[in-house]
Amino acid sequence: MSSETITLGQAVAEVHSHGSHDAHGHDHHHEESFLSKYIFCTDHKMIGKQFLITGIIWAIIGGLFSVLFRLQLGYPEATFPFLEDLFGKWAAGGRISNEFYYALVTMHGTILVFFVLTAGLSGTFANILIPLQIGARDMASGFLNMLSYWFFFGASVVMFASLFIQTGPASGGWTVYPPLSALGQASEGSKLGMDFWLISMALFIVSSLLGGLNYISTILNLRTKGLSMTRLPLTMWAIFFTAVLGVLSFPVLLSGAVLLLFDRNLGTSFFLSEIVVKGEILPNEGGSAILFQHLFWFLGHPEVYIILLPAMGMVSEILSVNSRKPIFGYLAMVGSMFAICILAFLVWAHHMFVTGLNPFLGAFFVLLTLLIAVPSAIKVFNWITTLWKGNVRFTPGMLFAIGFVSLFISGGLTGIFLGNSTLDIHLHDTYFVVAHFHIVMGVASFFGMFAGVYHWFPKMYSRFLNNTMAYIHFWVTFVGAYLIFWPMHYAGLAGMPRRYTDWSNWQSFNMFADMNRFISTVAMIVFAVQLLFVFNFFYSIFKGRKVTSKNPWGANTLEWTTPITPGHGNWPGDVPEVHRWAYDYGKDGREFIPQTEPIGANESKH
Amino acid sequence: MSGYFILAILGLAFILTFQIAKASEYVSVLKGEEKSFKQNNRINAFLMIVFLVLGLAGAWWCNELFYNKTLLAQPAASDHGEKIDFMLILTIAVTGLVFLLTQILLFWFAYKYQFSERRTVYYFPHNNKLELIWTVVPAIFLTLLVGLGLFYWFKITGDAPKDAQIVEITGKQFNWMMRYPGKDNILGRKNYRLTDASNGNALGVDWEDGASHDDIEATEMHLVVGKSVQLVINAQDVIHDVGLVHFRLKMDAVPGIPTTLWFTPLYTTAQMKEITGNKEFVYEISCDQICGSGHYSMRGVIIVETQEEYDAWLASKKPQYLTVKEAATPTPAPADSTAAVSVLNASKPLAQLK
Ligand code: HEM
Ligand SMILES: [Cu+2]
Ligand SMILES: [Cu+2]
Numbered sequence: 001m002s003s004e005t006i007t008l009g010q011a012v013a014e015v016h017s018h019g020s021h022d023a024h025g026h027d028h029h030h031e032e033s034f035l036s037k038y039i040f041c042t043d044h045k046m047i048g049k050q051f052l053i054t055g056i057i058w059a060i061i062g063g064l065f066s067v068l069f070r071l072q073l074g075y076p077e078a079t080f081p082f083l084e085d086l087f088g089k090w091a092a093g094g095r096i097s098n099e100f101y102y103a104l105v106t107m108h109g110t111i112l113v114f115f116v117l118t119a120g121l122s123g124t125f126a127n128i129l130i131p132l133q134i135g136a137r138d139m140a141s142g143f144l145n146m147l148s149y150w151f152f153f154g155a156s157v158v159m160f161a162s163l164f165i166q167t168g169p170a171s172g173g174w175t176v177y178p179p180l181s182a183l184g185q186a187s188e189g190s191k192l193g194m195d196f197w198l199i200s201m202a203l204f205i206v207s208s209l210l211g212g213l214n215y216i217s218t219i220l221n222l223r224t225k226g227l228s229m230t231r232l233p234l235t236m237w238a239i240f241f242t243a244v245l246g247v248l249s250f251p252v253l254l255s256g257a258v259l260l261l262f263d264r265n266l267g268t269s270f271f272l273s274e275i276v277v278k279g280e281i282l283p284n285e286g287g288s289a290i291l292f293q294h295l296f297w298f299l300g301h302p303e304v305y306i307i308l309l310p311a312m313g314m315v316s317e318i319l320s321v322n323s324r325k326p327i328f329g330y331l332a333m334v335g336s337m338f339a340i341c342i343l344a345f346l347v348w349a350h351h352m353f354v355t356g357l358n359p360f361l362g363a364f365f366v367l368l369t370l371l372i373a374v375p376s377a378i379k380v381f382n383w384i385t386t387l388w389k390g391n392v393r394f395t396p397g398m399l400f401a402i403g404f405v406s407l408f409i410s411g412g413l414t415g416i417f418l419g420n421s422t423l424d425i426h427l428h429d430t431y432f433v434v435a436h437f438h439i440v441m442g443v444a445s446f447f448g449m450f451a452g453v454y455h456w457f458p459k460m461y462s463r464f465l466n467n468t469m470a471y472i473h474f475w476v477t478f479v480g481a482y483l484i485f486w487p488m489h490y491a492g493l494a495g496m497p498r499r500y501t502d503w504s505n506w507q508s509f510n511m512f513a514d515m516n517r518f519i520s521t522v523a524m525i526v527f528a529v530q531l532l533f534v535f536n537f538f539y540s541i542f543k544g545r546k547v548t549s550k551n552p553w554g555a556n557t558l559e560w561t562t563p564i565t566p567g568h569g570n571w572p573g574d575v576p577e578v579h580r581w582a583y584d585y586g587k588d589g590r591e592f593i594p595q596t597e598p599i600g601a602n603e604s605k606h
Numbered sequence: 607m608s609g610y611f612i613l614a615i616l617g618l619a620f621i622l623t624f625q626i627a628k629a630s631e632y633v634s635v636l637k638g639e640e641k642s643f644k645q646n647n648r649i650n651a652f653l654m655i656v657f658l659v660l661g662l663a664g665a666w667w668c669n670e671l672f673y674n675k676t677l678l679a680q681p682a683a684s685d686h687g688e689k690i691d692f693m694l695i696l697t698i699a700v701t702g703l704v705f706l707l708t709q710i711l712l713f714w715f716a717y718k719y720q721f722s723e724r725r726t727v728y729y730f731p732h733n734n735k736l737e738l739i740w741t742v743v744p745a746i747f748l749t750l751l752v753g754l755g756l757f758y759w760f761k762i763t764g765d766a767p768k769d770a771q772i773v774e775i776t777g778k779q780f781n782w783m784m785r786y787p788g789k790d791n792i793l794g795r796k797n798y799r800l801t802d803a804s805n806g807n808a809l810g811v812d813w814e815d816g817a818s819h820d821d822i823e824a825t826e827m828h829l830v831v832g833k834s835v836q837l838v839i840n841a842q843d844v845i846h847d848v849g850l851v852h853f854r855l856k857m858d859a860v861p862g863i864p865t866t867l868w869f870t871p872l873y874t875t876a877q878m879k880e881i882t883g884n885k886e887f888v889y890e891i892s893c894d895q896i897c898g899s900g901h902y903s904m905r906g907v908i909i910v911e912t913q914e915e916y917d918a919w920l921a922s923k924k925p926q927y928l929t930v931k932e933a934a935t936p937t938p939a940p941a942d943s944t945a946a947v948s949v950l951n952a953s954k955p956l957a958q959l960k
Contacts, residue, residue, distance in 0.1 A: 410705065
């Protein structure tokens with residue numbers, strides 16, 4: 001990780017040299033040492049960058065894992081000697097072993113869902129944007145905020161270490177259902193690797209809670225004068241709801257993780273009952289394996305919205321700025337996020353329709369699940385209407401925002417299939433599900449994240465990312481994502497089960513070999529283009545085109561009233577006062593009217 | 607060797623892309639940012655429309671390629687499956703329309719309203735009527751889908767017919783084991799502590815229970831066409847899932863918590879061979895819940911046949927109790943049975959339907 005700290009260090013050195021240091025009330029940072037400046041930093045912008053860069057490193061690892069297991073799925077017959085050179089017994093003979101395959105898939109899911117799209121996405125943009133967009137000098141508690149990052153870092157270290165233990169990392173799927181995850185006898189990955197997974201996840205949950213509480217209290221308490229809740233940019237609303245979801249649901253996962261640790265190490269039977277494993281008769285009786293699934297999905301479903309909502313918020317903002325037109329139906333957008341936030345807690349059992357769940361109970365979950373489609377539809381129509389009669393600038397951020405909407409539609413519609421229990425009996429745990437959640441959660445949220453990075457990079461590093469590379473990045477990723485995941489629906493409609501390393505021995509599923517090869521090839525290309533993005537990112541931190549004006553996108557929100565390179569405390573003088581909502585674009589013939597501008601005497605009402 | 611070659615090519619492509627990207631940035635500074643912005647904007651707007659058209663064409667082509675490989679191209683092999691297929695088609699139709707409408711509007715608007723100096727945007731922050739429409743219309747469609755879905759759901763998960771045949775299926779890493787109740791149509795009691803595969807009791811059947819004496823164990827599942835069957839589903843070690851693709855059904859197998867599933871097979875294996883035109887056709891049971899390193903190979907086979915064929919098959923099988931007894935003769939293994947008695951108190955009457 002040392003290279004990372006150096007990168008951050010240099011970036012921040014720049015920030016400090018430009019920023020006006022003493023024009024504000026804080027005075028705790030004089031004569032900072034290297035440690036307090038770059039490592040134990042409590043400045044929200046710095047912490048946001050720490051989250052972002054750690055997230056990028058994890059994304060490369062998690063993405064690489066998918067390339068490796070796609071090699072197996074696309075070319076089940078081939079051998080790749082270099083794999084044996086790299087991974088030894090895990091890829092004996094140049095073939096990915098079954099244990100290795102399941103370890104890769106499990107780590108791929110865990111890393112991307114939790115470390116990249118939760119910490120990397122929320123952590124980055126909540127930290128960077130909250131104080132800047134609400135007009136605060138910093139987060140409510142800089143110290144808790146710093147702890148939040150370092151707990152995440154600790155979780156990362158433990159998870160990373162688990163990749164190197166002899167029996168390998170956890171391999172029971174990112175959902176870690178017991179008894180598989182509870183019994184070392186049942187699988188190599190359920191030995192030491194699983195304890196590491198649970199400990200890492202516990203640290204991660206602490207990190208999320210510290211961060212989330214901080215985000216909530218900052219948004220509620222530190223808004224600048226005039227910035228009522230109903231004048232907040234949608235990014236802030238989205239991050240607020242995300243934090244509420246996380247704070248209320250992560251503790252439930254923590255309880256599940258702790259109980260599972262007990263079952264594994266202390267001989268309790270929370271999730272275990274009447275088990276004979278490899279001929280060995282276990283004494284545990286009276287537990288319920290299904291209980292864990294309830295605890296897991298009580299977080300797990302809100303988690304998908306924890307991943308998606310920040311992306312939705314940023315996309316709303318970026319679509320409006322670059323259409324030069326107000327976001328359509330601001331209150332409906334807030335209302336639909338609120339509805340999603342409430343409903344997200346009431347639908348978890350739609351992941352459990354075929355576990356033997358009481359069908360009557362299941363019916364309620366069907367109803368509530370399909371209810372979520374209504375606020376989702378509202379959002380889609382509002383985004384599309386925002387474009388209508390706008391004046392669209394295709395900045396890289398805007399391209400990714402439009403891509404997000406397209407993907408959200410495609411993936412959201414398949415949710416209507418899966419939420420209907422009757423269809424889920426057929427489609428559950430097939431590639432239809434893989435296609436669904438990758439499009440709607442995996443790729444769409446990544447698009448939201450990319451949109452955010454391209455849009456706010458000038459604020460973070462006072463430079464632009466290279467546009468040409470950005471366009472290549474967008475178009476290849478967008479086309480590639482559809483090429484990878486669209487055909488998977490068909491495999492799912494043939495009932496092809498997920499989490500299989502090889503289908504060639506199945507009469508019912510062996511006809512998709514060509515498709516699998518195609519998907520694997522495209523996946524490798526898409527992965528290479530992500531590396532291009534990473535290169536663009538780090539290159540542009542140092543060599544990108546310099547930002548020359550405070551407000552390069554002509555946007556209304558407060559972050560663009562700070563100096564080009566804001567220092568500690570963000571605004572050199574007083575924090576500006578807010579007089580209007582964030583979306584006065586194209587009003588009364590003016591291209592944009594910043595939030596700080598008082599309402600004119602003869603300004604029209606909206 | 608070829609690996610290094612590919613790496614070298616990739617590296618070159620990278621450098622090339624980077625050089626072009628840098629050059630175009632310089633050019634845009636020289637040409638004036640304004641001008642290059644407009645040029646890029648036009649290109650991207652055009653690509654939006656290209657993406658829409660090629661994307662829709664691609665979706666159609668993908669359908670041509672793969673439709674016949676999906677189960678939609680063959681009839682469902684169970685009565686429940688027919689309902690599920692109907693729901694599926696209906697849902698595809700409804701969501702397909704919404705998909706077309708929204709994607710076309712999205713890319714079309716992006717293209718049509720691309721930046722132009724002459725355009726003044728329409729300040730349109732909200733419109734209650736429009737918003738009401740697109741709240742209510744989706745709500746109505748969803749209500750219809752939920753209504754029909756739940757109607758079928760309760761049919762499928764409702765009670766099995768009284769005369770349904772009972773078959774027990776048990777999953778363990780990594781294979782399936784079947785048990786038939788025999789003439790009395792009652793499955794003998796089980797107690798997992800009695801499990802002893804090396805002595806012919808892989809399922810942990812309690813031989814003290816007389817109902818177990820005619821139970822038949824098998825590795826394949828035989829079903830009678832047109833006759834309802836109720837599966838009693840168990841797992842020994844971790845969670846598995848009985849996946850029955852052709853019947854469009856699945857149900858988890860959970861250690862300690864037996865589950866059930868019932869359906870009526872509509873076609874014999876032989877008939878399916880004709881329908882699908884595949885001489886190798888066989889009904890497969892796939893494990894659909896990750897269960898360890900052999901998950902992908904946990905395959906079972908179902909043979910759907912006529913009543914006569916089924917009876918003949920059943921008659922050829924010997925009850926497991928007898929097999930075990932014979933292996934243990936001449937002494938009837940007293941040690942074993944006392945062990946069985948001692949745990950009997952703790953045992954629960956599992957899977958004892960009726
Ligand atoms: C190039 C991009 C990607 C490819 C080709 C890819 C491919 C796959 C495939 C084929 C599986 C199923 C493997 C199996 O079940 O046997 C899978 C699982 C998964 N992927 Fe991805 N993926 C990609 C990106 C992502 C992203 C961005 C996310 C972030 C949310 C993600 C999250 C997951 C999750 C949660 C699972 C389930 C893991 C599990 O079953 O435990 N993937 N991926
Ligand atoms: Cu869910
Ligand atoms: Cu299994």
